[in-house]
Amino acid sequence: MKTLFTAEAISKGGRSGTIESPDQLLNITLGNPLEQGAEKLGPNPELLFAAAYSACFHGAVRGAAKKLGTPVADSTVWAQVSLIEDDEGGYRLAVELRAQLLGIDHAQSQRIMEEAHQTCPYSKALRGDIAVTLVVV
CATH class of the missing domain: 3.30.300.20 (K homology (KH) domain)
Structure with a gap:
């Protein structure tokens, strides 16, 4: 097998936290549909x-x-x-x-x-x- 590329993401705070990639192409605040008030903060x-x-x-x-x-x-x-x-x-x-x-x-x-x-x-x-x-x- 040959690795074509590797993606990396870092989560902080779990389902109601943030995720980002080291290169900052991804930098998202998460929403949590299971937590009132957090459901519309961002994608889950x-x-x-x-x-x-x-x-x-x-x-x-x-x-x-x-x-x-x-x-x-x-x-x-x-x-x-x-x-x-x-x-x-x-x-x-x-x-x-x-x-x-x-x-x-x-x-x-x-x-x-x-x-x-x-x-x-x-x-x-x-x-x-x-x-x-x-x-x-």
Whole structure:
């Protein structure tokens, strides 16, 4: 394996704190929907994860479409990330990925999404621990 690059982020204060990168490209005050008064201070970790996952998965969708011989000219990917309290008092995530691939039929769009789910690094990292639902729009 070959490392292509490494990203680094530093958290201070947990879910109601801040995150930043050493190069200051990222410098965010977090909001916490579980804490009254802090919900609108900024994005929460699940929102940031949804943004990153949707971008990564979108890249995988475009790659999968090309690999399957159906290049995508116009596409949109949405990611919904839910924080769920489990039966043991801990927390888990659930993810729903939606893709709209204009000009591509539903069955082929589903094949593209399934292929993308096999190659996307975020999907691979979550496999076996988080339920990820794929939906063609």
